[in-house]
Amino acid sequence: MVEKKLIQVVGKGCQKCEKQFEIAVKAVEESGKTDEYYVEHFTDISKFADLDVMLTPALRIDGKVVIEGRVMGVDKVKALL
């Protein structure tokens, strides 16, 4: 059993963050990598800065900020997995 990599959707409160979360989940499911990745919705605003996130919504894959400040489409997320 390999340890799962963490995908974090960082952002709270706005519709775009919800949308990005749905997209991330969908991307993982569609690419069939559900046992490789685990998707988390990170909402604690006071800890955003510790994750190097300034603009929401942001997407972090395995500890690296992939995109900040706008929503990334399903296909693009899939390409990064």
Place this chain on the structure above:
Amino acid sequence: MIHKIKFSIIGLLDLAIPLCLYIENFRYEIGEQLMVHWFWIKLGEVLLGGGLALADYLSLHVLLCLIPAFFIAGAMMVFIPKDAIVKYMGKDSKRIVAYPVAAISGLLLAVCSCTVLPLFAGIKKKGAGLGPAMTFLFSAPAINILAITYTGVLIGMDIAIARAIIALGFSIIIGLLMEVIFKDRKKESKEEEINNATSEKLEENKIEERKQINLKQISQFALVFLLLAIGVLIAFLNRNYLLDWGVSNPSLIQTIIWGVGVLLFIGCTFLIKNRSLNLFLGLIYLLFTGTSQISYFTSESSDGSTQIRYTIEYLKSEAFRIDLANMGIKTVLSIVVAVIIIIYVARVFEKEETKEWMNETWSFVKMIFPYLILGVFIAGMLGELIPENFIQNLVGENTVVANTIGVLFGVVAYFPTLMEVPIARMFLDLGMSRGVLLAYLLADPELSIQSILVTRKFIGDKKNIVYVLLVIIFTVTAGLLFGLIVSKEPIGFI
């Protein structure tokens, strides 16, 4: 020709006016039947107040300015490279860059309030430090494009511009004061700054040399500058000014100036390669056209200015029809500019980008519009409920106490985005002094009990209290000075 246009527009209106009259008659009938039940009469009046305010809000006048503003906000979300701007507020950025960028980025980045707090925390922890972070926190809610435009059309350009400039200036002062008081910035950065200052000068010299060589750039810059200047000109050139200067046909002059602006914009689309810049120029010019003072028809009670009070009497009067005819012409001018922009976008931008832009714009409309309508309706109803002279006695004069009351009301009362504007308009109609109004408009988006509690988590009690006090002192001062300088009301204490 002009008369033909005027009468066809008036013809359309004849449908709307009987409806309003019917509502009014209905109100009196109810009143006669239920003389004893004054409550119902009052309720009717209150609802009518809300309805009239809503009619005011939905008037062409406001829509002409708000629609371009929504499109600009949407375009900002899509076409402005946010991460590039954030870099200027990074750890190594110089103070002279970080503060102004932090102040202006409220306009460019944080069109949505949910992005303010993360960015604030980010600047403070990982970026340029406490000072610029406070600057950003102060300026962001006050200078967003929708708020400024809306203030401009509903209350007046003087207040809107004062609001923007004061918010920018004060944000930097408050940020610097916070930094001085709490000495958050590390000492090492000072040495760096000296080094940077010299290298900056070198860079500046280089840039200047480049500018001298590059004539094309200068001409482009001049073009952009001219276009914006003409935009400002048509937004402020009132027909009365022109008449004062001895111009016999002011509307013709106004239209010619507007036409020159359109030609300049078309020139920009050919000469300037930067697509986003052109798009923003076009949209901003559209906004100026919407706020412009072009008026072809006049009456005694109206000169096409922004200060219209919507009452039954007004809706019945000739002035209303004349105003509407003027609005109709402004709509035509706006559509001309809009068509040019659409052609440009269709030719230069990819479909996907345009779609994203439209989506952003639509999500803004969905997010903000319901609150706006609700806010206008509530403000209209409150206007009927608040006893006459109450506001005038309390905050009608430009005094320290009145300004403090205005600011404290802004702190205690929490209204969602942009709702403070119709509320402020109601206070103005009820006799609030313009200085106090500005103080209230500055304080309301900055401070609310809710936001004070949230920022406390990020910066701690001590800093939070100092920040709140600074904001209160500065906004009260701003109100006093604005009242003194612009509305020429002497400052009093009580």
